[in-house]
Structure formats: structure tokens, C-alpha cells
Amino acid sequence: MTYDLLIGDRSYSSWSLRGWLLFAAFDLPVRVEVNELYRESFHDRLKAWAPARTVPVARAPDSALWCDSLAIAEGLAERHPKAGHWPKDPKTRALARSMTAEMHSGFTALRGACPMNLRVRWDGFTPDAAVRADLARLETLWAAAREMAGDGPWLFGAYCAADAFFAPVAMRIAGYDLPISDASRTYVDAHLTHAPLRAWRAEGEARDRTLSNYDIGLPTSPFPIV
Known part of the structure; x- marks a missing residue:
């Protein structure tokens, strides 16, 4: 199929x-x-x-x-119920779905100020109060997931749909060097080393298409994929 x-x-x-x-x-x-x-x-x-x-x-x-x-x-x-898109435990699955829905519809300040750009890292970006509020909300959600599912590279143990939905915001945090806690930085780093995401970025780099719409006018350095 x-x-x-x-x-x-x-x-x-x-x-x-x-x-x-x-x-x-x-x-x-x-x-x-x-x-x-x-x-x-x-x-x-x-x-x-x-x-x-x-x-x-x-x-x-x-x-x-x-x-x-x-x-x-x-x-x-x-x-594909066995593929693992959602956690098996009902309470954990409920939180994963809730967080995914919030990521899907919210965080508009962060989205607007920091459009995803996997071609460069922006140096010298200063988040305003609205972006910082979105970052604080991310910290709250990610901490809640860790508290429920325990420590690990992903939000709920094994990689799930919630991680797929937070992948772009992790790329924004890395690409704009946004201020977050060490625990959240570890989660962002997990995305940066995730083989599928690295393959996705490599495909984008291979097309070598730069869109001026995403230029925010700051100095750049290489995107911090590791």
C-alpha cells in the first residue's frame, strides 16, 4: 500500500x-x-x-x-494502528493528541516572527514578548509530557505524531537560536539528529531553491543540523 x-x-x-x-x-x-x-x-x-x-x-x-x-x-x-502514531496508554495518548492539536492551531506569534527556514541560521534575532510567551508555553507542554512519560529523547517515549508536529518548531528554535531550557534543548537536539528529518533537509538543499519571502534581513550562518 x-x-x-x-x-x-x-x-x-x-x-x-x-x-x-x-x-x-x-x-x-x-x-x-x-x-x-x-x-x-x-x-x-x-x-x-x-x-x-x-x-x-x-x-x-x-x-x-x-x-x-x-x-x-x-x-x-x-x-495503521500498529505503526505507533499515538501512544498506547489512553491518558498519554490524550495528552499527545491535545498537544498536537494545540501545536496545529496555536503559537501564532512564534510562527509569524520565525518562519521555518532550513537553509540558514539567523544570527542576532531577538524574540519579542509574544514569541517568548509562546516559548514558555512550549516549555510547559514539553515538561508535562516528560513528567507523564519519563525522560527520553522524544515527548512520550517512542517517537509519535506529536513529535512530528513539534519538529518544525524545533527547527525554528535551532534556526533562530531561541532561548529555552536545557531540557528543551535536548529535545530540539533529538530532532536535529533524527535521520528522517536530516533526509528531508538534504532533499531541500539538493533542490537549492532560496525564497526571498523568508529573508528577515539578519546575518546568517550555516543551519545547525548535526
């Missing part, structure tokens, strides 16, 4: 990264098509994936369509 997945540019599309990780990090076969952002053809290419209006969007072999990363997570978990 091989799925189809339409994504945006790997270096910039945080939503696409989430959708792709829901396949790649759980060993589910998928054919990937890139719909480059800010091209005149972007919306034309989406017509074949109607009613989707953005990326990512996934199609199952039976033509079922998931037009959002959260829908992809639930659809794959439903079809």
Missing part, C-alpha cells in the same frame, strides 16, 4: 514537513510530489487534489484524500 503526498518546498514548508514525517518516521511507503511555493502554477497543480487548497495533502490507494496534516495523522493512525 503506497500513498501519494503533495508537499511544498522542503526548506520552508513546515506543514509539509509534518505531513511527510507522518509517513517517513513510521515506515509507511509514500510517493512524494513537490508543488513549489509562490509559483503561478501552485494552485493549478492543486486542482488534481481537490478540494485541497494548500499543502500537504495525501491520497490513499483507495482515493481517500486527507487535506490537512492533522487529518493525515488521524487517517494513518486509523489505517
Whole structure:
């Protein structure tokens, strides 16, 4: 069973990264098509994936369509219950789903001020009060997960959908050198060394497409992937 997945540019599309990780990090076969952002053809290419209006969007072999990363997570978990998208324990699973939903809909200050850019690290970025508030909320959520599931590289022990959803914000923290605790830095480092995420970034680098829309006008240094 091989799925189809339409994504945006790997270096910039945080939503696409989430959708792709829901396949790649759980060993589910998928054919990937890139719909480059800010091209005149972007919306034309989406017509074949109607009613989707953005990326990512996934199609199952039976033509079922998931037009959002959260829908992809639930659809794959439903079809592949042993893949491990959600923790087995009901209370842990409830927290994982709650955190995923909050990441999906919230943290607008952090998203707006720090768009994901896997091509460079921005030097000298100063987060404002709203971004710091979002970072504090992340710290609270990640600490709650550690308290429930114990210490480990991932939020709930084994890698799950919640980690896929927090992967882009981990990349923002690394790419803008945002202030976080040592415990949270360890979690960010786990993403930086995660083989699927490293493969994702390498694919983006191979395309060598830089989008000026994501330039924030600060000095840059190499992105801190390790």
C-alpha cells in the first residue's frame, strides 16, 4: 500500500514537513510530489487534489484524500494502528493528541516572527514578548509530557505524531537560536539528529531553491543540523 503526498518546498514548508514525517518516521511507503511555493502554477497543480487548497495533502490507494496534516495523522493512525502514531496508554495518548492539536492551531506569534527556514541560521534575532510567551508555553507542554512519560529523547517515549508536529518548531528554535531550557534543548537536539528529518533537509538543499519571502534581513550562518 503506497500513498501519494503533495508537499511544498522542503526548506520552508513546515506543514509539509509534518505531513511527510507522518509517513517517513513510521515506515509507511509514500510517493512524494513537490508543488513549489509562490509559483503561478501552485494552485493549478492543486486542482488534481481537490478540494485541497494548500499543502500537504495525501491520497490513499483507495482515493481517500486527507487535506490537512492533522487529518493525515488521524487517517494513518486509523489505517495503521500498529505503526505507533499515538501512544498506547489512553491518558498519554490524550495528552499527545491535545498537544498536537494545540501545536496545529496555536503559537501564532512564534510562527509569524520565525518562519521555518532550513537553509540558514539567523544570527542576532531577538524574540519579542509574544514569541517568548509562546516559548514558555512550549516549555510547559514539553515538561508535562516528560513528567507523564519519563525522560527520553522524544515527548512520550517512542517517537509519535506529536513529535512530528513539534519538529518544525524545533527547527525554528535551532534556526533562530531561541532561548529555552536545557531540557528543551535536548529535545530540539533529538530532532536535529533524527535521520528522517536530516533526509528531508538534504532533499531541500539538493533542490537549492532560496525564497526571498523568508529573508528577515539578519546575518546568517550555516543551519545547525548535526
